Amino acid sequence: MTGAARPRSHTGRRPGANDTRARVLQAARTSFGERGFDGATIREIALRAGVDPALVHHYFGSKQQLFVAAMELPFDVTLTVLHLLDGPPDELGARFTRFFLELWEAPANRSLLLAVVRSASTDPVAAAMLRRLLAEGPFLALARAIDRPDAILRATLAGSQLIGLAMARYVVAVEPLASASTDLLVRALGPTIQRYLVGDLADGKNATGAAEASTGPP
Numbered sequence: 001m002t003g004a005a006r007p008r009s010h011t012g013r014r015p016g017a018n019d020t021r022a023r024v025l026q027a028a029r030t031s032f033g034e035r036g037f038d039g040a041t042i043r044e045i046a047l048r049a050g051v052d053p054a055l056v057h058h059y060f061g062s063k064q065q066l067f068v069a070a071m072e073l074p075f076d077v078t079l080t081v082l083h084l085l086d087g088p089p090d091e092l093g094a095r096f097t098r099f100f101l102e103l104w105e106a107p108a109n110r111s112l113l114l115a116v117v118r119s120a121s122t123d124p125v126a127a128a129m130l131r132r133l134l135a136e137g138p139f140l141a142l143a144r145a146i147d148r149p150d151a152i153l154r155a156t157l158a159g160s161q162l163i164g165l166a167m168a169r170y171v172v173a174v175e176p177l178a179s180a181s182t183d184l185l186v187r188a189l190g191p192t193i194q195r196y197l198v199g200d201l202a203d204g205k206n207a208t209g210a211a212e213a214s215t216g217p218p
Contacts, residue, residue, distance in 0.1 A: 029071075029111045030111050037118075037125070130163070142155070142197065
């Protein structure tokens, strides 16, 4: 005898909101990284994530809100600064340059960082994110931890130098910069970042970063 169909029993945990959100965020990072804010669409992101576009709107609202949610920095600023300070003071610029390059070299991070840089010229939200990264993020935290004058200026100088490097190397792919090894770039740019962070900004000297005062004529 047949009767009413029994409800199917479920074992284990069904994929829930957290799984869906994670897929959408990863798809958004990839799409924004490849196309920038203007080029990426909710439909494309939904297709990558394997969900309906309406579900993307349900979880994140507008494309700008999705962009903001997807662009969270992939590291803890406080722990990063402590790590960078743990070493010879005269090699701080080299350590920071290496940290920046290795952040970009990691595939999981590159799409996120590309998205911010590529979108900053056309989208005000992305532009504000990049400004905060330069003026309030790890650059400023490190400059303040060193306790030298003009921390904000130092942070933006170091940040603009490294963001410019990222544009040329990872976005525009200018050769031979795009193919240069991390070690070569650290050796070439480390002293410049060192001077920006701890050196004498007034005369352009003191690339090693020691805060030395002149005691007499040369």
